[in-house]
Structure formats: structure tokens, C-alpha cells
Amino acid sequence: MESSFKIVHLETYKNRCLEFFNFPSFSWRFLRLASINILSNLMVPIAGLLSITFLGHLQDIHHLAGVTLATIIFNYLYRALGFLRTSTTGITAQGMGRKDSQDVLLVLLKNGLLALSLGLIILLLQYPLRWIGFNLVSAAPLVKASAQAYYDTRILGAPAALLNFVLIGWFLGKEQSSKVLWLSIIGNGANVILDYLLIIRWGLDSSGAGLATSLSQIIMCLVGVLFVSLDINWNEVKQIVQKISFEQWKGNLMLNRDLFIRTLILLSAFSLFTNVSSAMGTLVLAENSVLLQVFSLVVYFIDGLAFATESLAGNFKGQGIKKQLIPLLKFSGSLSFILALISVSVLILFPKTLFGLLTNHTEIYPYLISHVIWLLPVLGFGSIAFILDGYFIGLAEGVMLRNTAFGSTFIGFVPVAIIAWHYNNSNLLWLALSLFMATRVLLLGLKVPKTLDNL
Incomplete structure (x- = not known):
């Protein structure tokens, strides 16, 4: 009883603060989401900085230069496919607003399958993509060799990396930013630990850096799938799969095309x-x-x-x-x-x-x-x-x-x-x-x- 009173009292205090500063009613909700999102975003450059530190302390500097060179290719590739996150967020948030659980699940299934398909296509085309990418950049032979070694191991995580875009977009659309933060902590934390083990302890140099990124993306994806499995009704999933029509796929693909x-x-x-x-x-x-x-x-x-x-x-x-x-x-x-x-x-x-x-x-x-x-x-x-x-x-x-x-x-x-x-x-x-x-x-x-x- 006392706990309920405290919650009501806290809500009253929040509302009075909002009225005093003339803030909109959703301000606390917005600030909570934004603060968690910012913390999640900051994990990326921090993990990247630590990875660069490991490479920068190797005897040969060409490993650091090679990874930097290959990262340009992945940045362009993954940023171009970032529509998987943005389209998922928008449609999921609208479904949550309508309280339409089937639509919320449907966008996860459709974009999840699209992400996995694109990831598998990238794996199938990894050698042509490597040839195109490294012919567009110029570098010393040792630097290019290190870059290709990094590319060969990091490309293995492509399906998981793209599926992570969808999972993050889905959780953001559901306003479950805390899960996004946990995914970021787990994914980037695993990346740092694996970087240390593969680069420093086991001496795999640039190929170890790529493998560390791939494995951390896979770990992050598995945890994200676990979060989803605890959050959904599997019987409802079976019903939705049977109702998927070509028109639904078409509308989804048109949105993703425009965002791409x-x-x-x-x-x-x-x-x-x-x-x-x-x-x-x-x-x-x-x-x-x-x-x-x-x-x-x-x-x-x-x-x-x-x-x-x-x-x-x-x-x-x-x-x-x-x-x-x-x-x-x-x-x-x-x-x-x-x-x-x-x-x-x-x-x-x-x-x-x-x-x-x-x-x-x-x-x-x-x-x-x-x-x-x-x-x-x-x-x-x-x-x-x-x-x-x-x-x-x-x-x-x-x-x-x-x-x-x-x-x-x-x-x-x-x-x-x-x-x-x-x-x-x-x-x-x-x-x-x-x-x-x-x-x-x-x-x-x-x-x-x-x-x-x-x-």
C-alpha cells in the first residue's frame, strides 16, 4: 500500500514539474528513451577506440592501417543497409500505437527474413565484393594484405550484423531501449574481450580483429533472439506466417527500397x-x-x-x-x-x-x-x-x-x-x-x- 502511494506521489510530482516548465506530457518518456539510446550509441566508438588501441600496440603498423582501410568497405556496405533498422522502427512503433501485436510481429518476421537473405547474398558474393572494394582503394602491399585478411574474417558475420539491425529497430519501435542498451553492452563488450584474446594473446593480428567483430555480432544476435523469444507468443507467430500475402511483402519492400x-x-x-x-x-x-x-x-x-x-x-x-x-x-x-x-x-x-x-x-x-x-x-x-x-x-x-x-x-x-x-x-x-x-x-x-x- 505504501509502495503504491509512493508511485502515485512520484507521478504527481513529475506532472507538476512538467506543468511548471511547460514541457509536453511525454517529456519523461522521451528523455528516458533518449538517455538510454545515447548510452547505447556511445558503446560503439568506445569499443572501436579500444580495438584500435590493441592494433596500434602491435609491432607492425600495417595491421592497423589495413583494418582502417577494410573498415571503409564495411562502413559503406552496412550503412547502406541501415534501412533495415529504420524501417523496422517506424512500422513497429505504429503497430504498438494501434496495439496491433500481429503487425508488430509481422514486421519483425518480414525484415528479419530480408536481413538474413541479404546477409547470405553478401556471403555468396564476398569475393566479387572484395575485388571491387580493394580495387577502388590504393595502399602498400602489406597494408592491402592485412586489409584483406580482416575482410575475409569479418564478412562471415554479415547475416548476424544485418539481423541485429532489425532486432535493434524492433526493440526501439517497442520503446524497449533498455534491451538495445544490453545488446550494445554485450556485443561491444564481447568485441573488446575477443580483440584482446585473438590479437594480443593468440597473435592473429588483423584477421583476429575481423574474427572478433564477427563473433561479437553473432553473440549479440543470439542474445537478441533470446530477448525476442521471451517476449512473443509463438502460437501467434504460426498464425501470422499463414496470413502473409504478396501485397504485404510488396509494401514492406517499397519502403525499404526508398530508405535504401x-x-x-x-x-x-x-x-x-x-x-x-x-x-x-x-x-x-x-x-x-x-x-x-x-x-x-x-x-x-x-x-x-x-x-x-x-x-x-x-x-x-x-x-x-x-x-x-x-x-x-x-x-x-x-x-x-x-x-x-x-x-x-x-x-x-x-x-x-x-x-x-x-x-x-x-x-x-x-x-x-x-x-x-x-x-x-x-x-x-x-x-x-x-x-x-x-x-x-x-x-x-x-x-x-x-x-x-x-x-x-x-x-x-x-x-x-x-x-x-x-x-x-x-x-x-x-x-x-x-x-x-x-x-x-x-x-x-x-x-x-x-x-x-x-x-
């Missing part, structure tokens, strides 16, 4: 930024790479807010509560913008201290200090763009996301990037990236009213 195209376009924009930086010289490439690393680190935090936006936007759509969508955008967008603003402000105020943690090449400090101001518009507009992305992903608006990706890349980014390349001007290149983010905000923002009409 959108992801490829956005990846291509950042690849073009890196290629133009490279054309301006090694020094400019190194300088811009450091600034992009800072950008990526801040995005790990912002993505936590964007994932929470996906979950709640889909849930609200499923319930038909469109009056909550604009408050959600305002709340998450404000938090994201404030986070970006604080991050850039700290960099501007203490540039040498923070950049010193990323590089000891003091010759590029003057460039970094003079160009760090560009992170203000890039992250300022980007913080809103990522939240709008999360909003439309939650609503499963694949066509809108695909079309705005086209527009922001080929209208906002490419023309100015070409001019920057022609004049060999890094400031113009950062202007292109700023316009890219601003155009995404504009095009997505203009589509928001249409989503409210459709509910």
Missing part, C-alpha cells in the same frame, strides 16, 4: 566531401577528417534524441494522436539544437585542448581553429535535420525521405562542392556541407504539414 536509396544518396554526399578534401591535398584531408570526427561524435548524442523521436512519432501515428506530433518535434528539435550549440561552443572556446585529444599534429591546429566555426551551421542545421529524419522514419514516410535526400544533395550540396573543388577552396566546401544540412531542414520542414493531414 535515401541512405545511399546521403552517404554519397559525405563521400564526395571527403574526395574533394583529398583533391585539395593531404593536409586539407587530414584537417577536414578531424573536424568530421568531431561532427560524428556529436551525432552519436543527437541520434539518441532522433531514435526517441522515431519511437514516439510512430506510436502517436498508430494511436491517431496527431496533436502530439508538433509538440514532439518542438521538444526534440530544441534539445537537439541546444546540444549541438553547447558542443560547438565548447570547441570554439577550448580548441587546442580538445583537438589535442584527437591529434598531436600541431601544424594543423591553425586550420582547425579557423575552420571550427563551420561546425556551427553544419551541426546547427544538422541537429534539426536528424530530428526531422527521425520524425519521418517513425511515420514510415520513405518516399518523402528519398525525395528530400535527392533535393538536398543535388541542389544544396553538389553545385557548391563542385565550385569549391574548382577553386580549391576549403571554406566553400564547408559552405556546401552547411547548405546541404540547411536544405534538408527546409525540404523536410515543408513536408511536415502534409503528414498531419494524412493522419
